[in-house]
Amino acid sequence: MRFQRLVILTGAGISAESGIPTFRDPGGLWERYSLEEVATPEGFRRNPRLVHEFYNARRRDLLRVRPNPAHRALAELERRFPGEVLLVTQNVDDLHERAGSKRVLHIHGELLKVRCEACGGIFREEGEVFPETPCPACGKTGGLRPHVVWFGEEPFYLPEVYEALLSCDLFVAIGTSGTVWPAAGFVEVARRAGAHCVEINLKPAENAHLFQEHRYGPASREVPKWVEEILREGR
Structure with a gap:
């Protein structure tokens, strides 16, 4: 299956292997x-x-600390993917940018x-x-x-995120717990819009049942494998 519009959500799990x-x-x-x-x-x-x-x-x-292979793989995906890639992160670190990602929305600052x-x-x-x-x-x-963004404050960039979710055909959550709102509800928005939804995590998130595809293991191993598959399918 070839995808054209990707929205990728990352959480603390992707940066944990960098020592954060x-x-x-x-x-x-x-x-x-x-x-x-x-x-x-x-x-x-x-x-x-x-x-x-x-x-x-x-x-x-x-x-x-430094970016790990998962951060670098997502930057490579953005560079080489023939369609659109939007990276939405709950993380306040800059490891995605240091790895080379350009289109990043930090919803928690x-x-x-x-x-x-x-x-x-x-x-x-x-x-x-x-x-x-x-x-x-x-x-x-x-x-x-x-x-x-502190507890009780509204995340940044939500209009842009929801607009992207409603038009994407692939939504991927990486290293998220599935407990922090509104990010935990992004998968439901994308799925209702017809997107294929993939969870890449060390263990199942609280909202794992909402995803059609699951890959479990360290992000530094699973994300590069998944990126290579997506790039191969997009050729």
Whole structure:
């Protein structure tokens, strides 16, 4: 079967093999940190220094790791596939871009960016940020926050994502838990629109029953295999 329009959703599982900890798995970030303290607008208002310190540490960790074969395979797919490929990621890391992917929508934001709540400016940031750090544009202090989507906030780019889901003929979810909404519902939208839906995961997700095809194993092994098959069929 030849496909023309692909939408690929990636989650924490694709970056775990690069050394980035997941949130919900045993030993994940939510076992070590309270999400109410570091991943909500209320937590940020209560203790902005704690939140900045949490994201400063995550930023340092991200800059130490590299893309793995799964990231590189998806970048190769984008380069060589004769149709359209849209990569939608729940991950706030930049490993897809470092691997070479160009068309990426970060629906949960980006760790290497900060946003000013005073002027709305968005800036790349690889270093440390504190409550007293001034905005590069307006100069206000106390207004910078991580450019990530916290619990209770709406993900970015949803209109673009839903438009792509309604027109795609292949939807693939890689390394997702199937528990985080609205991303967990993307497969239903794509399937109702007639797309073939594939799950590539270490183990079945909570919404695995909604996919017509399943491939289980490490992303660094399964994603390159799947990409090669798709490229072979598209020739």
